[in-house]
Amino acid sequence: MPAKPGRDEQVFVRLFVSAYENFAWVGSRIDPLDEQLDGAIEALITRADGQTMAIEHTLIQPFLNEMTDLSRFEPVFRRIADDKSLAVPYTGITVYVPVGILDGQKRATQGVIAKAIHSWIANNRLYLREGEHRYQCDIPGMPPVTLTVKRNKYNLSQGVVLLGRQQVTNDLDKVIEKALRTKLPKLIRQQAHRRVLFLERHRFNFFPDLIFAEIERQRPNFKLLEKVDEIWHVETISFEQDGYVYFDLPKGDELLESFTFQNDVLVGHSKDGMPYPM
Numbered sequence: 001m002p003a004k005p006g007r008d009e010q011v012f013v014r015l016f017v018s019a020y021e022n023f024a025w026v027g028s029r030i031d032p033l034d035e036q037l038d039g040a041i042e043a044l045i046t047r048a049d050g051q052t053m054a055i056e057h058t059l060i061q062p063f064l065n066e067m068t069d070l071s072r073f074e075p076v077f078r079r080i081a082d083d084k085s086l087a088v089p090y091t092g093i094t095v096y097v098p099v100g101i102l103d104g105q106k107r108a109t110q111g112v113i114a115k116a117i118h119s120w121i122a123n124n125r126l127y128l129r130e131g132e133h134r135y136q137c138d139i140p141g142m143p144p145v146t147l148t149v150k151r152n153k154y155n156l157s158q159g160v161v162l163l164g165r166q167q168v169t170n171d172l173d174k175v176i177e178k179a180l181r182t183k184l185p186k187l188i189r190q191q192a193h194r195r196v197l198f199l200e201r202h203r204f205n206f207f208p209d210l211i212f213a214e215i216e217r218q219r220p221n222f223k224l225l226e227k228v229d230e231i232w233h234v235e236t237i238s239f240e241q242d243g244y245v246y247f248d249l250p251k252g253d254e255l256l257e258s259f260t261f262q263n264d265v266l267v268g269h270s271k272d273g274m275p276y277p278m
Contacts, residue, residue: 010030010035010043012057012245013043015259015261016232025053029046030043030045031044031046042056044190055196057198058183058197060201076102076114079114081162085122087159089157089158090153090156091159092260093149094161094162095117095149095161095163096147096163097163097166098166099165099166101145113142113145116140120137131150131151133151148207152268155266156262160242160244172210180224181222183197196230196231197231202239208233212231232247232249233248233249244261244262254273255270255273258270
């Protein structure tokens with residue numbers, strides 16, 4: 001059956017088109033083909049000059065026991081997420097905590113872990129390096145924990161601090177293989193001037209560099225990848241709660257372009273590592 005209308009994926013397509021290629025596609029017609037025909041791509045975009053772009057979306061599936069880990073994670077770390085004093089003006093900070101950090105721990109120990117990470121963020125938030133880096137966080141009575149922290153320029157004065165979970169299990173090869181096997185044929189069948197694949201991360205934390213490295217590792221097995229013009233990482237971990245959507249276009253170690261939206265408003269835009277006028 002065709003997909004139901006009004007899904008989040010179409011929201012992501014609309015936001016992407018509004019900022020893509022330096023706003024060159026603003027006002028384009030968006031046809032949600034998968035709502036009209038079973039097995040069709042997410043959307044076909046048609047610009048006023050007749051140029052077309054096919055977009056297909058896939059959710060990189062959660063790790064095993066993801067929901068169990070989430071049910072432990074949210075109540076223990078909620079105090080950090082609710083602490084507005086951690087925010088740095090004009091700065092977006094995402095702190096990734098390793099998945100499974102609470103496994104086998106008693107409630108009191110879980111509280112010690114959360115308190116230590118809370119204190120680390122409060123003490124270090126003003127001194128974080130731009131971009132994504134790993135830091136050691138000391139936990140009383142336990143080995144230190146490695147936090148992965150992403151710091152970005154932000155367009156709103158109040159700033160934001162978000163918490164995520166860092167993926168640690170290693171079944172990514174199977175996840176990527178399934179995504180490419182099911183999504184590439186649909187995307188390539190669609191006639192268009194360019195083809196774009198969205199890889200969405202939602203409530204789990206295989207980092208984008210691991211995802212794209214795995215795609216390159218499997219590239220010899222998927223010749224259809226040669227016909228895909230761009231593969232974008234779409235991070236929606238905080239979309240439901242706070243309305244954030246992050247679009248990144250990586251190439252090796254470089255970030256070619258990125259957009260950040262909050263509640264449909266473009267609040268961050270970079271190109272070749274430099275801020276781009278909005």
